[in-house]
Amino acid sequence: xxxxxxxxGPVTLSEEAFLTINCTYTATGYPSLFWYxxxxxxxxxxxxxxxxxxxxxxxxxxxxxxxxxxxxxxLEKGSVQVSDSAVYFCALMDSSYKLIFGSxxxxxxxx
Amino acid sequence: xxxxxxxxSRVICKSGTSVKIECRSLDFQATTxxxxxxxxxxxxxxxxxxxEGSKATYEQGVEKDKFLINHASLTLSTLTVTSAHPEDSxxxxxxxxxxxxxxxxxxxxxxRLTVT
Numbered sequence: 001x002x003x004x005x006x007x008x009g010p011v012t013l014s015e016e017a018f019l020t021i022n023c024t025y026t027a028t029g030y031p032s033l034f035w036y037x038x039x040x041x042x043x044x045x046x047x048x049x050x051x052x053x054x055x056x057x058x059x060x061x062x063x064x065x066x067x068x069x070x071x072x073x074x075l076e077k078g079s080v081q082v083s084d085s086a087v088y089f090c091a092l093m094d095s096s097y098k099l100i101f102g103s104x105x106x107x108x109x110x111x
Numbered sequence: 112x113x114x115x116x117x118x119x120s121r122v123i124c125k126s127g128t129s130v131k132i133e134c135r136s137l138d139f140q141a142t143t144x145x146x147x148x149x150x151x152x153x154x155x156x157x158x159x160x161x162x163e164g165s166k167a168t169y170e171q172g173v174e175k176d177k178f179l180i181n182h183a184s185l186t187l188s189t190l191t192v193t194s195a196h197p198e199d200s201x202x203x204x205x206x207x208x209x210x211x212x213x214x215x216x217x218x219x220x221x222x223r224l225t226v227t
Binding site: 036042043044045046049089093096097098099100101102103104106 | 143145152153154155157160204206208215216217218219220221
């Protein structure tokens with residue numbers, strides 16, 4: 001079945017450091033891909049998405065590119081802030097519109 | 112934008128009692144809603160798909176009689192945890208696809224259930 005694999009955390013960075021969180025997927029066809037963020041004590045928020053190969057999703061300085069050839073959707077940000085500390089989930093939407101989530105990666109940004 | 116609410120946000124109940132959690136789409140209609148369970152520091156596990164006017168579809172391993180789902184209207188789905196036990200303590204989250212044709216899902220803020 002479809003699945004999502006993302007790097008284990010926690011990831012600890014200093015403020016203004018470069019961030020990469022790896023995400024790869026296994027799916028039949030070409031699913032839509034998403035990154036969700038969960039701040040402490042809150043629900044999930046959509047961060048960005050890409051619906052087809054080579055699409056780049058971007059929001060709040062975060063970017064991810066849908067790479068069909070490597071089945072990847074890595075999340076990047078050039079300069080993280082303390083306020084970016086959260087748990088990040090990579091997900092795909094399968095053919096029945098269900099979201100399949102990766103295990104989540106906790107990011108801690110220190111001042 | 113599309114907003115999904117959940118009620119209550121937190122609930123504490125005693126073992127053996129039942130708890131109902133509501134999920135509402137506030138400004139759009141949702142013929143389908145999804146219920147997830149999130150364990151501490153873990154990912155979301157899809158429990159079931161709630162279908163308006165028909166039975167819910169449960170994922171493998173989820174007890175139908177334990178987690179009763181009712182999709183009473185186009186804006187409301189309820190999850191009832193019956194005869195709750197401490198191991199049912201978790202964070203329950205619902206989501207609903209938007210109605211703009213892009214299949215983006217909107218998540219409720221979650222309900223933290225603690226069974227004592």
